[in-house]
Amino acid sequence: MYAIVRELPSSFASCVTSVDNKTDPINIELAKKQHADYVEVLKQHVKGVIHVPADEEHPDCCFVEDNAVIVQDLAIINYLGAESRRKEVSGVENALKEVPVIKSIVHMHEIDPKATLDGGDVLYTGSHLFVGLSHRTNQRGADVLIKTFSEKCPVYVIKSLLNFNALHFKCIVSMLNDHTLLITDHQAGHDVLNEIKSHTGDHYTFIKVPEQIPSNILSLDDGKFIVYQQGFPESEKVILEELEKQRGVKVKALCMSELIKADGALTCCSILI
Ligand code: CIR
Numbered sequence: 045m046y047a048i049v050r051e052l053p054s055s056f057a058s059c060v061t062s063v064d065n066k067t068d069p070i071n072i073e074l075a076k077k078q079h080a081d082y083v084e085v086l087k088q089h090v091k092g093v094i095h096v097p098a099d100e101e102h103p104d105c106c107f108v109e110d111n112a113v114i115v116q117d118l119a120i121i122n123y124l125g126a127e128s129r130r131k132e133v134s135g136v137e138n139a140l141k142e143v144p145v146i147k148s149i150v151h152m153h154e155i156d157p158k159a160t161l162d163g164g165d166v167l168y169t170g171s172h173l174f175v176g177l178s179h180r181t182n183q184r185g186a187d188v189l190i191k192t193f194s195e196k197c198p199v200y201v202i203k204s205l206l207n208f209n210a211l212h213f214k215c216i217v218s219m220l221n222d223h224t225l226l227i228t229d230h231q232a233g234h235d236v237l238n239e240i241k242s243h244t245g246d247h248y249t250f251i252k253v254p255e256q257i258p259s260n261i262l263s264l265d266d267g268k269f270i271v272y273q274q275g276f277p278e279s280e281k282v283i284l285e286e287l288e289k290q291r292g293v294k295v296k297a298l299c300m301s302e303l304i305k306a307d308g309a310l311t312c313c314s315i316l317i
Contacts (some may be wrong), residue, residue, distance in 0.1 A: 048315040051098035052079040059103040059306040075302035089264040102132035109312040110162040111136040117147040125180025161185030164212030176213025200243040204235035221267030228259040253279040260309035274299040
């Protein structure tokens with residue numbers, strides 16, 4: 045497995061965010077350190093890490109997950125929901141050209157100029173691809189994924205997220221392995237769970253975590269090792285009990301406080317291929 049990451053720019057504090065950071069502004073040096081710690085963990089668990097240099101014109105550029113969706117050998121370069129982020133994708137596109145398994149790259153904007161989509165709204169489990177509609181991802185964006193990937197795997201559109209205040213689908217649900225998902229134990233999570241079940245029956249086991257932010261974990265080594273957010277003791281209890289103790293998953297907590305201030309989750313800082 046390869047990972048694409050992008051350095052955190054010094055302009056990071058000008059990112060798009062819904063968090064009110066006035067009283068506790070983003071500490072850039074700490075953010076860079078937290079991001080570097082994340083990359084260090086990745087290095088120990090993937091075959092190669094491809095580094096894309098930071099782009100100071102695009103404060104959110106380190107959130108590479110949003111830039112592309114990849115299924116097997118085919119990559120779509122997204123047209124992001126936030127206008128200020130749309131031009132950041134070229135750096136990631138260049139990196140994708142270096143990855144041997146990627147055989148073709150298409151551009152969402154050329155398939156449908158009205159489609160918008162952030163990769164944070166897409167969960168590809170290996171068996172299914174789920175795309176959540178959100179304030180960033182519209183139906184036409186989801187339609188591009190259906191058109192492009194349906195021959196490779198079933199694509200399901202999840203609509204219930206629109207009733208809630210979450211930025212992305214993967215702020216609510218993330219993957220441990222191809223049969224197990226972590227989901228937030230709030231109404232948004234319950235609705236998403238029911239929608240996923242309506243498409244896939246009992247294919248997935250769901251592990252419910254009490255808080256929203258820690259429902260986004262980074263799963264590596266086919267789910268045998270995970271990174272989770274430090275600082276959420278209620279959810280940590282579930283992770284230690286149900287993942288580490290019961291399933292033998294190796295776990296690592298990382299403090300990503302400064303990235304959380306930018307609405308950043310754990311999955312969003314890498315593209316895993
Ligand atoms: C944004 O609002 O677009 C960025 N500040 C955060 C993006 C986080 N992306 C993700 O979770 N996939």
